[in-house]
Amino acid sequence: MAETKSTKYEPVDASPVKSFFVHMLTRDIGLDEAILDLLDNCVDGILRSKQTDHEAKPYGGFRAEIKFDKDTFEISDNCGGIPWSLHDYAFKMGRPSDRPPDVLGSVGVYGIGMKRALFKLGMRSLISTQTADDAYEVDITREWINDEGQWRIPVHPARKSRTENGTTIVIGDLHDGVKKRFGEDRESFESDLETLVATHYAFIIDKGFEVRLNRRVIKPRPTKLVFDKKMRRGKRAGIQPFIFKTKTDGVEVFLAVGFTRPIPSQDEIEREQDEKKYSSLDAGWTVLCNDRAVLYCDRSELTGWGEAGIPRYHTQFIAISGIVEFKAEDPSKLPTTTTKRGIDASSTLYLQIKNKMREGMRIFTNYTNKWKARAEESRRQIEAAGPALSFHEIKAASERLEFNPTKQSVPKGDQFKPELPLPARPEPQTRRISFVKKVEEVKLVAEHLFEDPDVDPSVVGEKCFDLILSDAEAKR
């Protein structure tokens, strides 16, 4: 040991620095994901507000509008605003562990999404919000970000009154990379972002929420599953999804897997392989957590493909799609990653549900394998089942189904297992005949027919049959 010094060891300063939030945490997410985080904030606003009573369209009347150019990004909504009572949570960098969720049914757990998104885009943000009781503006400037000693953000009364309660975030002083994405890559970025919102927000938009991107309304692109009309009247046989539902530890789970379209013909499989991924875009599993897609059309082991007896995803399974919905008032119980755009693959709940995902998927991979040689016949069955239904339509239609309680699975739940049609066995065109005779007798007949006692006994037997057949045909 070195010579003892007279240093006084005092507690060290472990307080965070702003650059950690501004430059480090922002690396965890892409620019498009940051924008989705801001959209999540809008939806949290709806959850705080009173939703409409319309069961199928609870988000009806609420909207968010995104606009950007190479200098500015703006997102505004009419989703109720951020109450001043929540300012500690809304603008604090992270959530204290003892604080209960402020928004029941949100996906935010760590209290970092909005702030991380602001820092991801630029160095100047103005957040204007208005609720029934408050109207204020929070101004985050480059100077504030660079001042390590200042952790209090200036807040002013709102300068303008809004016609509807809601929030507008304007971000300027954009980072160079963001400027370029919004300027030089505008067409491709806008196209990708619209696809991302149309898929990941499909279920929320389908429930009435309106999202505009640079003035254009985004149409949802929900996964739909074929649900035989006969089944909706209570019959079990037909092209129908496998459904499992349960509620465990404050999380409601609803899972449906089935066909989105007819199984592909051999020609289509070959073309798809040539053209790679195009038509496969809608195949695979989508996982929803509190209405938001955290995984979209996944075809990897993460969702059960290629493990525990399920084949790896292949073009022939292009028609198979599944949706799992997790709903919880406490978002910390949801199996999401910190970025909210992925599944926590080690979550116990998710691993349990994944067993049911595989169980359901197996029904449809088996069907595909059994029918792939008769794809045209299968196509007619699936098309005859009627138009595919959206997730909430499936949930509504499933009310009329007879569910069976699961005995073995953990967690326990109720499931509907469809009876998909099986291809009829073709009538056999041939029959095998076999019989046993004494060796001496076989040799005798062989000698009689072939003048050779050592001819193979099966040839002797077949010749006997042919002779009698010929005789029978002559007398017919």
Place this chain on the structure above:
Amino acid sequence: MRQPPYHLRPNKAVDRLTLIEAIKYIINLGVSLSDYTYYTLGGPHLEDCRLIYEFYPEIKMVSVEEDEDIFKRQDFHLPCGTLDIRQGQFKSFLTEYDPKDEKSIFWLDYTRFEPGNFEDFMVLLGKAPPYSMIKVTMRAEPRDYFNKKWKVQEFQNRFGAYLPRPETRPPATGKDFAFLVQTMLRIASQKTLSSATPLTFQPISSFRYSDGTSMFSLTGIVRQRDQQDRVKEAFKRLQFSNLTWASPRLIDMPILSTKERLHLQRLLPCGHGAGAILRQSLGYLIDDDQESTEMKLQQYADFHRYYPYFMKATP
């Protein structure tokens, strides 16, 4: 594969000559054409190679053809000794293509409208060195999708990666379809050469035409991001340049006799209102009415320098 005779594709002939014209402007960038190699899917007659050799003999040429019989016809039609014809799949050729710093001029001349066209374009963009020129031609025919609901779904599934919006439908007019294909190529170029990379794809000209089937043709150049002004300056005098991704220009040449063309030639160029001036000079209509006649003659005035004479000859 059967290909329509050249004299039945006058608009294609004009489009081909616009490439020849655009190549001339490359030297404004301060580079030598002798540093370039021209790569083409030349077709049985290798007409483009013949023109390149005629105008720019210093450019090396490579043609890639998959079909064995067309390859044999190419060998038969070889326009010069400097053309290297190769048989094989173009995709395989692109995989092997390694230009290092050697500049290229590519003509991706497709007869169909397929996702593979965009893939080839993207692969090429990822490899072509700065100041390489790329021309992409492909089918852009609204009839392929007209009144076919299932085709619309197929269109969105197959081309979704390049569409400006997920629910973009195939447009009903040739003009809109061509503009959509141009936008799709723009998106493809941004996906490959994103703003994080030092290179970008700069459009030079774009045309749409129909010789029975609607086609779209885009020519552009790979450049450093900070070379925008220099490239635009180099091509600004190119007639019918499109340096801003504006709507593609129509090529719709009238069918005129040699005698008519020689008559009109004396009046050209004649600036604004050429259609009316040429119609008056002819003294009769060459199309359904005065308006369409003047439009056709305006087209002739615009592109007459690129319009080849198709003559009857005894071999």
